[in-house]
Amino acid sequence: MSLRPSRVLSVCQHVLVSRRLLILLVAALVVVAAVLIVWRPWDGCDAPDELCNAVDEVEKSSDVVAAAVSYDVTRADPKDGDGAIAGWTVRLADDLTPYRAGAAAQRADAIIRRQHVPGVELHHFIDLVAGEPEQRTGKVLIYPVDVNPGSDPADRTTRAFDLWQHGATRVSTGAAEAADLDGLSALAAYAAARGYPTSLATTDGSVRYETTAPVAVEQVQLVLDTARLSDVATVVRYNTGQLSVHTTSPDGSTGTEAIKRWIEQRRPPGGDPIPYTLTSPGYADVQEGWVGNVRPPAPKPHPVPLPAGVRPWPKGASAPTCTGTDLKITLSGPDAASGRRFLALFARNVSDRPCAVKGVPTVRFFQADGAQQTDVTTVDSTPGVVATRVVVPPGEELIATLEWGATSIIDDADATASLRVTAVPHSRPTRLVPRDDRGPTTLDLADGARVQISPWAQAAEGWTKR
Known part of the structure; x- marks a missing residue:
């Protein structure tokens, strides 16, 4: 049987079309596979x-x-x-x-x-x-x-x-903002009713009430009333309970004094003592006090407390008083936190017998040219802490701490470059130069600074960095 030429042509064309379709299908599958490999629904x-x-x-x-x-x-x-x-x-x-x-x-x-x-x-x-x-x-x-x-x-x-x-x-x-004081007042009332432990602030941050406890409406109201006073720029009630007020009027101005009088006449919420600070532009002067002049009861006199687990030295009633030659005075490196500055003095008993010390070291501050800073005031460190007699065993150390607020030093020559410490009465002063990891340094103690100095106390390992 033979095929006509037209029939042969038709069969060849059919085979060719089928092959082309197969090639196109395979190519399409390859493209789809590539897309599936590359494309992910999470573009x-x-x-x-x-x-x-x-x-x-x-x-x-x-x-x-x-x-x-x-x-x-x-x-x-x-x-x-x-x-x-x-x-x-x-x-x-x-x-x-x-x-x-x-x-x-x-x-x-x-x-x-x-x-x-x-x-x-x-x-x-x-x-x-x-x-x-x-x-x-x-x-x-x-x-x-x-x-x-x-x-x-x-x-x-x-x-x-x-x-x-x-x-x-x-x-x-843990925090919420309102557009203005009225909105903050309404938000505080709602949060208090719901028992929410929510800090509150105005959108611009000029008025803040910080807390980790449920909102106390009376405390928020104190913040709001203070914020509504003339010449008040910012008001913050910190989580510690302290009220911080910053004014737009200069130190000593009638505006600043009027704010101070108002705060000290305002009854504190619940009648509980609330400390406050009042600052003016530049933060040159920090006034401190108590809202409504309601102060906490005076603490009972007590010595510097020792850390838990530290055994006190024997009292040694017969030990003689330490002399200047019995003690070697050294200085820690300066430290800082939250706008405060810290320094520690150490007195090591280098004699071969116990000796006793009672009191606060006398410290004088000097600039790089050797001039004494006569306008630096030294005060007691903490209310209620009193000097007690400490008998220092041979080789052991006493510690006394210094603390002050950061001050602005415009000219480096005004900074404190050295200290002269008289450890005990009638002893020769010891000159000490502050040092940090890089070597000698200065302290931002400008004239007018107020330095708190603690009594000598038994030193414990790790109390401050050297």
Whole structure:
């Protein structure tokens, strides 16, 4: 049987078309496979797949608007494994009720906390946010609600949404802001009624009430009343209970004195003592006192307390008084914290017998040119602490501490370059030069400074750095 030429042509064309279709199909499959390898549904997620999958899982909640994760390797260790931080931002829907927001936060937190990357010690940092963000410096976005969930994401987020929906302009972990004083007053009343331990502030930060306990309305009212006075720039009630007031009027002006009189005539909430500080532009002068002039009872006289576990030296009633040659005087390195400066004097008994010391060292301060700073005042260190007789065994050390507030030194020549210490009466003064890790240094002790000096006491290991 033979095929006609037309039939042969038709069969060849069919085979050719089939082959072309097969080639196109294979090419399409290759493209799809490549897309599946390269493309990920979490477009823009620059993190391990385990975390990017979790982003997708978190976003499946109807109460979550968006989620994102950043990934930073903090330690590269081929032997023991890497260390990394995963920074999560989960944006919740704005219109959720407080309890529904809390439940959504709990679900998202649970998903995130169970994520791990093989061979990596991973730490999760989570921000639960809501509201329309405001862009501040650089690319930093500030959300009306921004909560670190901690160990109780549901409670923290519920509280944040509740305060936001009752007038707060911004809520963060443990704090809320209001637009003005009236808004802050209303927010304080609501937080107090709910028993919330929430710090409060105006949006511009000029008025702040800090607390870790439930809001006390009377305490907030004291802050608000102070803020409404003329010439008051900022008012802060710290978590310690102290009231700090900064004015726009100069030191000694009628405006500053009027604020001081008002504070000292204002009855403190509950009648409890509340310390205050009052400063003017430049912070040159710091006035201190008590709200309503209500002071704490004077402490009973007591010696410098020893740390727990430190055994006091024997009293040695027959020990003679230490002389200047019995004691070698040295100085610690200077230290600083929260605007305060600290220094320690040491007196080592270099004799071969116990001797006794009672009193406070006499200290004089000198500038680099050798001139004595005559306008530096020395006062007792702590109310109630008194000098007691201490018998120093051979080779042991006494300690006396110096403390003062940081002062502004315009010219380095005005700073303190050396001290002269008279350890005990009738002894020869010892000249000491302050030193830090780099060598000789100066102290920011300008004329007018007020230095608190403690009595000599038994030194304990680790009390201050050398």
